[in-house]
Structure formats: C-alpha cells, structure tokens
Amino acid sequence: QKRKAFFQSLAKETCMRADKVIHIAGSKGKGSCVEHIAAALRTSNARVGIFTSPHLHTARERIKITTDLISKADLTRIGQMTLVQTYTESWPVFFDLFLAAAVRYFGERQVEYVVLETGIGGRYDSTNFLDNTKVGVITSISYDHMNVLGDTLPQIALQKAGIIKPGMHVFTPAT
Numbered sequence: 001q002k003r004k005a006f007f008q009s010l011a012k013e014t015c016m017r018a019d020k021v022i023h024i025a026g027s028k029g030k031g032s033c034v035e036h037i038a039a040a041l042r043t044s045n046a047r048v049g050i051f052t053s054p055h056l057h058t059a060r061e062r063i064k065i066t067t068d069l070i071s072k073a074d075l076t077r078i079g080q081m082t083l084v085q086t087y088t089e090s091w092p093v094f095f096d097l098f099l100a101a102a103v104r105y106f107g108e109r110q111v112e113y114v115v116l117e118t119g120i121g122g123r124y125d126s127t128n129f130l131d132n133t134k135v136g137v138i139t140s141i142s143y144d145h146m147n148v149l150g151d152t153l154p155q156i157a158l159q160k161a162g163i164i165k166p167g168m169h170v171f172t173p174a175t
Helices: 002-013 028-043 071-084 094-108 153-163
Strands: 021-025 047-053 061-065 113-117 135-138 170-173
Touching: 002 094, 021 028, 028 047, 028 113, 028 170, 047 094, 061 094, 071 094, 135 153
Parallel strands: 021 113, 021 135, 047 113, 135 170
Antiparallel strands: 047 061
16 A cells, blocks of 8 residues: 555656556556557657566666657666655565656656556556556456466456556457
C-alpha cells in the first residue's frame, strides 16, 4: 500500500492523467504491443511516454519518449532524486526506481500519453497504481512467474487481469 500511495502521489505531482495511460499486461507480446500502440499514437504527432521492461542493451531503453531513450544526464538526475525520495522506504526495487524515474520524466516532458508495460503480473505490479485508467491490453497468457502468480493458467490470468478497472476498455486476443 505504501508503494501504491507513493506512485499515486508522484502521478498527481507530475500531472499524469489516468485517462491518458494505456496499461499493458500479459505473458508474451507486451513489448511488441507497447511499440505498436505508441507508433499508432505517434501518427497523430502525440508525445508518447513509454515504460517497458526488461531492456536489451541499456537500462535507458525502459524509458522513452516517442522513440528517444531518456538521456544519461536525465536518468542520472532523476534517478538521484528518486533514490533520495525513497531512501528510507523498504519496498523499492530496481523496477520501482525506474518506474518512478519514468513517471517523473514523463511529467517533466509533458507527454500526452503514457504506455505502461507491467513487470510481473498486473494485480500487484508497481505499474498498477492508477485507479481509473481507461484503456488496458492483456496479451496472451501462458505459464510465467509461476512462483509468484500461481501454477495454473486461471490463477495467472487472474493476476494479469488485476489491471482491469471499472469502466476500462480492455483489449485481449482471448476468445
């Protein structure tokens, strides 16, 4: 709860609007889905903040605006602010620190949309901090992170479906 309250406060401080966030969960295809949605939004010249995980070559890949990675200078500056802000908390992990840096960076750069990819699951994922997100996508569900999400597909699907909010438009390939 402290983690969620921290991210909610940060979203408010940075003017992140839940109706401008697209939240992506699933077992496979999240990264591709994020890139397709961001590309579609860019066709209208929108400034799109993208948060993904994991990265391939540099951790800076996790935080982008349109197709530009966060600069080393901005990541260092915002990362240091985030470390100071969360220093006394017991919950921060690498993923949370990058998510906090992304939220702050997107606020500074006044992006119009944010596409957030969950880390593990959805229900208890750090990215699941906004209570009234309007658009969500759940990609295919398969056996992943079973030690955390459960050992059956229905248990895993329940965790992924945790991003769903009342009134949200949810898109999924499920039949």
